[in-house]
Amino acid sequence: MALSARVRIPRTARAGETVEIRTLTRHPMETGYRRDHDGARVPRHIVESLRCTYDGRVVFDAELRPAIAANPYLAFTLVADRSGEIVLEWRDDRGETFEARGFLEVTP
């Protein structure tokens, strides 16, 4: 299953306004503790990190473990201070990555 996500990144904001970034990642977040029908352990497979940069600055860094539910929902906020690209990058424990981008236009 390829790592992918749906994101909600606002397009415009007023300077000083708090905006919310919402992400819904498609991933089983397999804990490694489950067993399949034959009793064999289903191997661990999780998203390990999500990083968000805003106009080149790292504003949010998540380090995730199997305690995060399947199809992880992660939402956080930032204060819009200048126009810039918002980049979200996911990384799982098999080296797969996924990226999502948006541009936030900040008006004074």
Add this chain to the structure above:
Amino acid sequence: MKGRRRLLRGLAAAALVPGRGRAGRGALATLAPWAGRSAAAAVDAEPGHTLRSLYPDRTPVPGPVRLEVPKLVENGNSVPLTLGVDPERFAAAEGPVELVLVLPRNPETFGARFRIREPGQPVVETRIRLAGTQNVTVAAAWPDGRLEVADQSVLVTLGACIDENYEDFL
């Protein structure tokens, strides 16, 4: 009453040490991270044990960390949770804050960590798995060296990781 508790503790300890007793081979054997420690001792040692391994130079103290999580959940596979700290204090702090989630009764007690830097704001919403009723704990590691902790007891009817209802959530 005390005798019954001691007995249960003893049984739990026997069951959780892998290889000892029949239970050691079954579902409880999946709780390998607890190997060698009794269940009661493992839980009592948290969240201090996990926080010490993450922040060996800090002493956790109770403090105003925001934690919103339901007090009762039907199913531990997907529990909404919000954690954060006061945004004004964060703005004054001049440095990143790390928000840590510790789940003393999960097979792995370290749940997640979020490092937030301005202009990001110190609030995170997510959904977590709870293996059973426990004190969900959050900690905030501040740039000045403080490590503040808050917790809330959550009653879980069907535990994640242990109860076989996981596939409903895929």
